Amino acid sequence: MKKVAAINDLSGFGRCSITVALPVLSAHGVQCCPVPTAILSNHTGFGTYFFDDYSDKMTPYIENWKKLGLEFDCIYTGFLGSEKQIDIVENFIKQSEDSTILVDPVMGDGGKIYSTYTPVMCEKMKRLVSLAEVVTPNTTEAAILAGVEYKENFTDEEIWCIAEKIHELGAKNVVITGVHRNGRIANFVSGPERFVAESEEIYVHYMGTGDLFASMLCGYLMNDLTLEEAVKKSAAFVYKTTKYSLEIGEKKENGVAFEKFLKEIE
Ligand code: PXL
Numbered sequence: 001m002k003k004v005a006a007i008n009d010l011s012g013f014g015r016c017s018i019t020v021a022l023p024v025l026s027a028h029g030v031q032c033c034p035v036p037t038a039i040l041s042n043h044t045g046f047g048t049y050f051f052d053d054y055s056d057k058m059t060p061y062i063e064n065w066k067k068l069g070l071e072f073d074c075i076y077t078g079f080l081g082s083e084k085q086i087d088i089v090e091n092f093i094k095q096s097e098d099s100t101i102l103v104d105p106v107m108g109d110g111g112k113i114y115s116t117y118t119p120v121m122c123e124k125m126k127r128l129v130s131l132a133e134v135v136t137p138n139t140t141e142a143a144i145l146a147g148v149e150y151k152e153n154f155t156d157e158e159i160w161c162i163a164e165k166i167h168e169l170g171a172k173n174v175v176i177t178g179v180h181r182n183g184r185i186a187n188f189v190s191g192p193e194r195f196v197a198e199s200e201e202i203y204v205h206y207m208g209t210g211d212l213f214a215s216m217l218c219g220y221l222m223n224d225l226t227l228e229e230a231v232k233k234s235a236a237f238v239y240k241t242t243k244y245s246l247e248i249g250e251k252k253e254n255g256v257a258f259e260k261f262l263k264e265i266e
Contacts, residue, residue, distance in 0.1 A: 002222040003070075005099075007035040007089055008078035008211075009054075013042040015255025016208030017079050021215045027262040028219025033072065035061060035092075038081030044115050045207045045253055051116065055082045062092050075099045076218050077128060078211060079106040081116060086124040093131050100221065103132040103171070104214040108140045110205070111150040130170030134227065136214045138178045142166065153180050156188075156196075163190035173227055177213055187213075187231055197232045199239040204246055208255040213238050219265070237261065 004025055008017040018034045025032035035058060041050035075093055080086055093101055105125045107117050122144050129135050129145060139159075143150040146165035154162070163174040173191035180186075185201040188194075216237050220230035241258040250257045 001029070001031055002073040003031045003033060004074040004076050004218060004222065005033050005035055005065075005072040005092075005096075006076050006078070007037060007080075007092075008076075009038040009040055009081060010034070010036045011040040011043045014046065014207055014253060015258070016043045016211045020208055020211045020255070020258075021076070021078070021218075023259070023262060024212065024215040024265075025219050025222075027265045028216075028223060030219055030222045033070075037079060037085055038116075043207055043253075043255075051081075053081045055084045055088070058085060058088050062088070066095075072096060072099050074102055074218060074222060076102045076104070076214070078104045078214065079114075080121065080125075083118065083120050083124060086121060086128060090127055090131070093128070100134075101132045102214065102218050102221070103128050103135045104210065105129055105135060105137050105141045105145060106210065107137075107144055109138055109210070111140055111152070113140075113144070126169050129166065132171045132173075134173045134175060134217070134221070135166060135171040136175045136177060136210070136217065137166070138210055139176060142174075142176045145169065156181070159188045160190065160194070163188060166190075175217070175227075175231060177210060187235055189227060189231055191227060193228070195228055197228075197235050199235050202239070202242050202246060204242070204252055206242055206245055206250070206252050206254075206256045209238060209242065212241070212256050212258060216265075237265070 006021045010018045022032045039052045146162040166174045176188040184198045186198040216234035245257040
């Protein structure tokens, strides 16, 4: 059975990070082993939140896994809570030569950086990206990584150019998510091959959508699907569950109501 070390925060409410990665990876038949980066009462998209940075605990936590001789098929990183953490995660990745590295460079959305992310953290994130087999930025994060100004509507050419800049950092495969394209929503994939996976656009943006997409992608990749198949199936799952969330009137802060659909994952 495949094992994934999921380095992400635990937000008690609001369906993001570990509370998405755990159920999704389990539904894929993959063992999810969390490394908490911070503990929050709820994600930062709510007006108020309790935030406990876990930086000082992460090294002894990971050291103990080393004592046990644990090795992981994949290291999947998401929301990081401090600058120091990025160094810790970088070390962990460098000592895990045989693991597939999936970096979701969680930093912001809709052209805005999340309130706990500093400019230094955004800069340091590039170091993790340089080690990644697959990186899954949204357009805001992709623009930060590429050092270009964010726009609501990038042209195809601009997106490929941004992807190229992210390759130059060292990432092997770049999946830019949530690109608005001719009234549809697209994922641009750049690696040994290029392709675009599009779906109908739903005009509500649920928090944690990127975490749902990256966790689904991780699950499919661990089940040996090609990147193209994995991206298409993950995008279809996000579309289906987002549509349902809208139908039942779920609030966007509460995240995507995906639970009922986990048993349909194949
Ligand atoms: O979904 C991204 C994310 C992850 N973790 C925390 C967040 C957010 C987005 O707001 O606040 C704590």
